[in-house]
Amino acid sequence: MYSPTLWSAMSSSLQRTTNACESFHSRFNESFYKESPSIIKWLTILITEKQTDVHIKLKSTNISNNPQDHTVRNRQKKNDQIITDYKNGIIGR
16 A cells, blocks of 8 residues: 555664654563553653663763674674665665
8 A cells, every 4th residue: 555665764773673662662561570560660660760761862862873883883884885785776686
C-alpha cells in the first residue's frame, strides 16, 4: 500500500530501532522481573532510573555522537561507503 520510499531510509546508524518510544519501552520493560509489578516498584524505577536517563540524554543532545570504539567507527564508515556506492550506481542489490 505504501512504497518503501515513504518509510524506508538508508542509514549507517547501528541503532536497533529508530523509534524513540519503542526504544524507551523496550528498556523500561527490561527493568522488571514480573509482568505486572506493583505500582510502587513501577514508580520507583520510572523516577529513579528512567527519569535520570532521559535527563542525561536531553542534556547531551548538543554533544557529538561519534562512537569512540574504532570497530564501531569502522563499521559505520563501511556502511556509509556501501550506501554511497549504491546511490551512485556502483553496486546494486
